[in-house]
Amino acid sequence: MQATLPNRIPSDSRDVDSQKSDLHKNDPRERLIVALDVSTAAAAQKIVAAVGDSALTYKVGMQLFTAEGPQLVRDLVASGRRVFLDLKYHDIPTTVAAAVHEAARLGVGMLTVHAAGGGKMLHAAAAAARAVNPALLVLGVTVLTSLDQNDLEKVGFKGTVQEEVLRLTALALNSGCKGIVTSAREAAAVRAELGHNFAIVTPGVRPAGASHADQARVATPAEAIAAGASYIVVGRPITEAADPAAEARAILRQISS
Numbered sequence: 001m002q003a004t005l006p007n008r009i010p011s012d013s014r015d016v017d018s019q020k021s022d023l024h025k026n027d028p029r030e031r032l033i034v035a036l037d038v039s040t041a042a043a044a045q046k047i048v049a050a051v052g053d054s055a056l057t058y059k060v061g062m063q064l065f066t067a068e069g070p071q072l073v074r075d076l077v078a079s080g081r082r083v084f085l086d087l088k089y090h091d092i093p094t095t096v097a098a099a100v101h102e103a104a105r106l107g108v109g110m111l112t113v114h115a116a117g118g119g120k121m122l123h124a125a126a127a128a129a130r131a132v133n134p135a136l137l138v139l140g141v142t143v144l145t146s147l148d149q150n151d152l153e154k155v156g157f158k159g160t161v162q163e164e165v166l167r168l169t170a171l172a173l174n175s176g177c178k179g180i181v182t183s184a185r186e187a188a189a190v191r192a193e194l195g196h197n198f199a200i201v202t203p204g205v206r207p208a209g210a211s212h213a214d215q216a217r218v219a220t221p222a223e224a225i226a227a228g229a230s231y232i233v234v235g236r237p238i239t240e241a242a243d244p245a246a247e248a249r250a251i252l253r254q255i256s257s
Helices: 041-054 062-068 070-078 093-105 119-132 149-154 161-174 184-194 221-227 244-256
Strands: 032-035 057-061 082-089 110-114 137-141 179-181 199-202 231-234
Touching: 032 244, 041 057, 041 062, 041 070, 041 244, 057 062, 057 070, 062 070, 062 082, 070 082, 082 093, 093 110, 093 119, 110 119, 119 137, 119 161, 137 161, 137 199, 149 161, 161 179, 161 184, 184 199, 184 221, 221 231, 221 244, 231 244
Parallel strands: 032 057, 032 231, 057 082, 082 110, 110 137, 137 179, 179 199, 199 231
Antiparallel strands: none
16 A cells, blocks of 8 residues: 555554454454455555444455555555455465465465365465464355355256355365355354354345345345354445444444344
């Protein structure tokens, strides 16, 4: 970023390594991830400043990372924010391991790999992360929230969305990942079958009455948390709001409820 990001409020100025017990925090901000789905560092900076201390973690995805590169991530980390790097790595094990190694060196707290990449790739990713930062959450992406049952069948999967999510979750966890990404619609079944000793990140979260946009499997913040989500990802409802901080606080109240 060209300009300096504002520092996080002093009362919460902890680094990534001190945030190892997020799932057991009482502060609802620990469970909210704001998606920076914009094309410039300036736009991302504006959102972070507008949200202020109402969020601690920001998602950097393919759009923003492609436009601005790793320096944006370094700037967010240096400003005290936690970064969820959502690049969904999916390649041969050696290539993914090398990418995860570099991502870990940037200081991100969370990153994604496609669980469909297979056990060898997932093992390589998890090992690469541990070598740099044992606290880094490597998350296996199961079924994208833009896909419904009909979409899944068209790409060749024979089972239901829930069956596919459960299968990929088991593969990811058995391969060393610390959590998964799935919609809230499958989170409860995943918790019931596989327990609570791992993180579930839930995208496709929309406050009641908000547009679903390109998401097919959505839930409200309260529904996602009740279903077993550890973290929820919210983008446009916050970032495009007239008052992003107020919208974030409203979502925090739903999380607390």
